Amino acid sequence: xxxxxxxxxxxxxxxxxxxxxxxxxxxxxxxxxxxxxxxxxxxxxxxxxxxxxxxxxxxxxxxxxxxxxxxxxxxxxxxxxxxxxxxxxxxxxxxxxxxxxxxxxxxxxxxxxxxxxxxxxxxxxxxxxxxxxxxxxxxxxxxxxxxxxxxxxxxxxxxxxxxxxxxxxxxxxxxxxxxxxxxxxxxxxxxxxxxxxxxxxxxxxxxxxxxxxxxxxxxxxxxxxxxxxxxxxxxxxxxxxxxxxxxxxxxxxxxxxxxxxxxxxxxxxxxxxxxxxxxxxxxxxxxxxxxxxxxxxxxxxxxxxxxxxxxxxxxxxxxxxxxxx
RNA sequence: GGACGGGUGGGUGAGUGGCUAAAACCAGCAGACUGUAAAUCUGCCGCUCCUUGCGGGCUACGAAGGUUCGAAUCCUUCCCCGUCCA
Numbered sequence: 001x002x003x004x005x006x007x008x009x010x011x012x013x014x015x016x017x018x019x020x021x022x023x024x025x026x027x028x029x030x031x032x033x034x035x036x037x038x039x040x041x042x043x044x045x046x047x048x049x050x051x052x053x054x055x056x057x058x059x060x061x062x063x064x065x066x067x068x069x070x071x072x073x074x075x076x077x078x079x080x081x082x083x084x085x086x087x088x089x090x091x092x093x094x095x096x097x098x099x100x101x102x103x104x105x106x107x108x109x110x111x112x113x114x115x116x117x118x119x120x121x122x123x124x125x126x127x128x129x130x131x132x133x134x135x136x137x138x139x140x141x142x143x144x145x146x147x148x149x150x151x152x153x154x155x156x157x158x159x160x161x162x163x164x165x166x167x168x169x170x171x172x173x174x175x176x177x178x179x180x181x182x183x184x185x186x187x188x189x190x191x192x193x194x195x196x197x198x199x200x201x202x203x204x205x206x207x208x209x210x211x212x213x214x215x216x217x218x219x220x221x222x223x224x225x226x227x228x229x230x231x232x233x234x235x236x237x238x239x240x241x242x243x244x245x246x247x248x249x250x251x252x253x254x255x256x257x258x259x260x261x262x263x264x265x266x267x268x269x270x271x272x273x274x275x276x277x278x279x280x281x282x283x284x285x286x287x288x289x290x291x292x293x294x295x296x297x298x299x300x301x302x303x304x305x306x307x308x309x310x311x312x313x314x315x316x317x318x319x320x321x322x323x324x325x
Numbered sequence: 326g327g328a329c330g331g332g333u334g335g336g337u338g339a340g341u342g343g344c345u346a347a348a349a350c351c352a353g354c355a356g357a358c359u360g361u362a363a364a365u366c367u368g369c370c371g372c373u374c375c376u377u378g379c380g381g382g383c384u385a386c387g388a389a390g391g392u393u394c395g396a397a398u399c400c401u402u403c404c405c406c407g408u409c410c411a
Contacts, residue, residue, distance in 0.1 A: 017363075042363055052363080078360040108362050117359050157357085162366040165358070172360095184359065246363045270351085275363050281356060 008094055009314055010194040012039070012102040012110060013296070014283045015201030016276035018211040020296025022055040024201065025103040026063050027302050031316050032309070034099035035064040037089055039113070041082070041106040044071045047231055048242040050224040051251070053215065064098075073231070073240040079112040080122065086113050090194070099314070100194075107282040114196060116188035121175035123168070131167050146170055151179035197312055199305055200289040201296050202280070211295065212272045216247070220265055224251055246271045 011028060013021045025036045038044075042052040046069045054068055066089045071077060086109075093100045104110045135143050144160035150173040158165045172180040203211070228251045232238070242248065247268040253259035259267075283289065290308055294301040310316065 040363090041361085076361070079362075080360040083360090106362060108359080108364095112359070115359085120359070123360060159357085159366050162358085164361070164365045168360075180359090188359075241361075242363095244361085244364075248363095271363080273352095277354090278362090278364095282358085282362090285356095 007193055007195045008097070008099070009197060009312075010090070010100045010102070011197050011199065011309070011314075012104055012114070013199045013201065014104040014107065014110065014286060014289060015296070016203075016208060016279040016283070017053070017105055017272060018215050018276065019201040019203050019208060020298070021103040021105065021201060022053075022059065022296070024199075024296030024302065024305065025101045026055070026059065026061055027296075028305065028309070029063045029099065029101045030061065031306065032099045032101075032314055033097075034101045035066060035093060036060070037066045037086065037093075037100050037102045038068045039082075039086070039102045039104040039106055039109050041077050041109060042242065042245050043068045043105075044077050044082070045069070045073050045075075045242045046071065047073055047234075047236070048227070048245065048248070050219050050222065050227045051245060051247045052242075053219070073236055073242050076241055078123070079108050080117055080120075082106075082109045083112045083117065087191075090191075094193070105279065107279065107286065110286075114191050116190045118184050118186060118188055120172055120180075120183055124171060124175060127171050127174065128167055131170060132163075135163060143167065143170065147173070150174070151181055153181040154179065195313075196288075197309065197314070198286065198289040199308070200283060200286070200291040201301075202283075202291050202293050203295045204293070207295065208276060209273055212276060213269050216265055216269045216272060219247075220251075220261065220268075225255065228252055229255060246275060 011032075011034070013025055013028070015021050022036075028034060029036050036055075040052070042048065043054050044067060045052070055065065067082075067085060070085065090100055102110065102113075131143065131146075141160050143163060143166040144155060144158070147158065147166055147170050148155040150170060154169050154173075158169060160166075169180045172183060176183050224247070228248060232252075232255075238252070243252070247264075250259060250264040250267050254261055254264045292301050292304055296302075306316070
């Protein structure tokens with residue numbers, strides 16, 4: 001990259017679920033010769049459409065969408081795996097001079113992509129099984145004790161009740177044969193070759209919650225139940241990872257008559273609200289985000305986004321093509 | 326009209342003389358998180374004051390009185406709600 005050939009832009013839209021990221025993503029892509037790249041751990045899976053709020057064909061308005069429906073429900077998504085496929089997509093868009101517009105629901109995945117991950121061992125199921133088993137036999141705090149021995153620094157940062165994180169930390173220490181804190185200190189490999197513009201959607205809490213409630217009701221009324229029914233009928237294991245996503249458990253309970261539709265709806269709305277709050281917490285500390293305090297489908301907000309992108313140097317109608325001018 | 330049961334903090338709901346500003350859960354708020362992340366985990370949560378201390382003051386368990394060193398907890402009356410009997 002030199003002055004005559006500046007780095008292409010990449011737009012990342014972050015925000016809580018139901019804040020209108022998909023709508024804004026398509027809108028931006030339409031104006032800057034872009035393509036949408038989903039950054040969402042759930043939309044990766046094929047077959048789980050309604051409950052994960054994948055943009056429907058008519059909502060995509062002819063804009064290409066990437067990293068949706070790329071995993072089999074029996075596969076397991078990981079931050080590192082996402083990074084790998086996303087890098088390939090970005091390279092493709094660079095070649096074709098299209099503006100990547102990331103719609104980001106999963107903050108960890110965005111960070112993995114932009115800031116990179118440490119050179120770190122992948123998960124080992126065998127090791128995890130063993131650790132989990134020993135944790136059950138031993139008194140509480142056992143895993144924490146193990147980690148404290150392997151890496152006191154990491155142990156100090158993880159609550160002793162947080163089994164999931166403790167297991168990962170221990171796993172890394174054992175496989176890497178050195179403390180995970182040391183592995184982390186060795187650094188990440190950040191994304192290079194792109195000018196990243198971050199746009200954040202932060203609707204007033206009340207408005208967001210209303211959206212969540214309405215969307216949940218609408219999903220339940222528009223095929224979510226049938227989707228789950230069909231997935232189960234297709235022979236997919238009930239243990240497939242995507243069935244753990246918000247709402248799928250409740251929908252299955254309704255199908256088994258263990259829960260009324262009303263109860264399910266309320267439970268799903270509640271879980272979604274909590275999820276949105278966690279996303280907000282994560283995104284709030286994301287650096288370099290230009291925040292917009294509303295919903296992504298609001299024309300006034302969209303005009304503000306357009307204005308912002310243009311002042312950053314993006315040219316309407318040309319997008320990534322700007323380079324090489 | 327009579328017989329029971331019940332009225333607790335934003336909600337559900339424990340608590341039946343001091344360890345109770347009151348369990349637990351929900352809601353709410355805030356936060357952590359480098360390979361399960363729609364996951365996992367943590368803190369706060371009546372009001373208020375400051376010298377921020379396992380500190381002080383005030384208010385609080387339907388209402389009003391009373392018993393007691395001390396009451397959400399016991400007594401009296403009243404007001405509500407539910408169920409049953411008339």
